[in-house]
Amino acid sequence: MYNFEKNIKMTSLTEEDYIKAIYKLYRIKNKPVSTNAIAEVMEIKPSSVTDMIKKLSAKGFLEYEKYKGVSITEKGKKKALQIIRKHRLWEFFLVEKLNFKWDEIHVIAEQLEHIDSDELIDKLEGYLNYPKFDPHGDPIPDKHGNITHHKDFTVFDLEEGKQAVILGLKTDNADLLKFLDTHQIKLQDTLKVLAKNKFDNSVSIEINGKQINFTEKTAKNIYVKTIK
């Protein structure tokens, strides 16, 4: 339709969700992502994905070759990082200013990330004092879309006896966050790998004076950097 006065937004809310999802998938795989993979993370049918990736390619956010999957263009990447920036700044706001717990903020930030105003987000950033990481330890892109990602190095990659500091989480999943809460595990905590268990791939660690067993899944979702 005609977009004169109001709602001059050039990407719909839904388009933004696709761009963000595809950006994230592309970033971890670093090669064209499949229609099915997108459909799965977005919980919609592959046929819907096909339609939308055609549209977003036509708009220059994606590069798409039939039956070969999609990759994200520079333009798409920039758009994705804008959305991620908004998401993470709002998450920081929710925890730091409104005292939400870290497992409650994701769903709210999913809505707030679509609010369209550069001035708003820049002022919010200043108000929050230019945070570099969100409450889950994820880096916050600057206004130009610059970001330094975590090294893909998790608790699961640590050798026995090694000590490390928790830098961030690979997922915002509320259940993981609650699990960490119940064991009083926070970002920046130091841990030591007591044993890696061959049988079930779990990892026994010591943290804050206590001993816990991480399943493989949990261990692979916690970013760390080794110390000493």
Added chain:
Amino acid sequence: MYNFEKNIKMTSLTEEDYIKAIYKLYRIKNKPVSTNAIAEVMEIKPSSVTDMIKKLSAKGFLEYEKYKGVSITEKGKKKALQIIRKHRLWEFFLVEKLNFKWDEIHVIAEQLEHIDSDELIDKLEGYLNYPKFDPHGDPIPDKHGNITHHKDFTVFDLEEGKQAVILGLKTDNADLLKFLDTHQIKLQDTLKVLAKNKFDNSVSIEINGKQINFTEKTAKNIYVKTIK
């Protein structure tokens, strides 16, 4: 479609806009509002309005009789006041915390008012210290939808020689707000009516030691209460 996990919102963004607009129209006229009136304030065609008011009546937000206009139900009123509450709390946040000017906040708050989380809005309210009025002097409904409206008494209603305090504005229109800014006129300022001019219905006032002429339109958009 089916609204299982995500997006359990029972009113669409668009429906919320209608409910708010109809609530406001109904409140000032206090009788059924016409299809055309709704179409006009929402800048859409009357035929679209007809469709939507049928839908919202079926959902119990409006009471509608064909060709006779619509009124708002208790349920609709409650929903409208929830939205208005969100709008005005966000406006307060934008001015008080992010240092926006009062003529810049309306469009952003129009987006923020649709964010769906009671917990968010209640925490925001606490964080802002339970403000009673937004930056334009409009009262903020409490979480139960209670609100005390301004008396409908404006600068235009003042007699010559009377003194009064500015309580609020009838409209959020950015041009009016900028006009007031250029003359350094704020809420709570005291003014005195020097003359009411029969010829063009303008009102000459003295405010902050300066003398200004308000047009009828401007005078009718500024709520006041007389003093002494």
Added chain:
DNA sequence: ATTTATTTTTAGATTTGTCTAAATTTTATT
């Protein structure tokens, strides 16, 4: 009380984003 003008509604079309079911292409397996 007719006629005219205005308002409101209906009918049918369009856009966006989704779906199902069938067709096609690619990948994997024998």
Added chain:
DNA sequence: AATAAAATTTAGACAAATCTAAAAATAAAT
């Protein structure tokens, strides 16, 4: 290399929210 399985696309349908144009109802004016 032929066939089976899996992934992807196409085709056609649908719901939401809008539009235009025409029909119907109400209000205003002679």
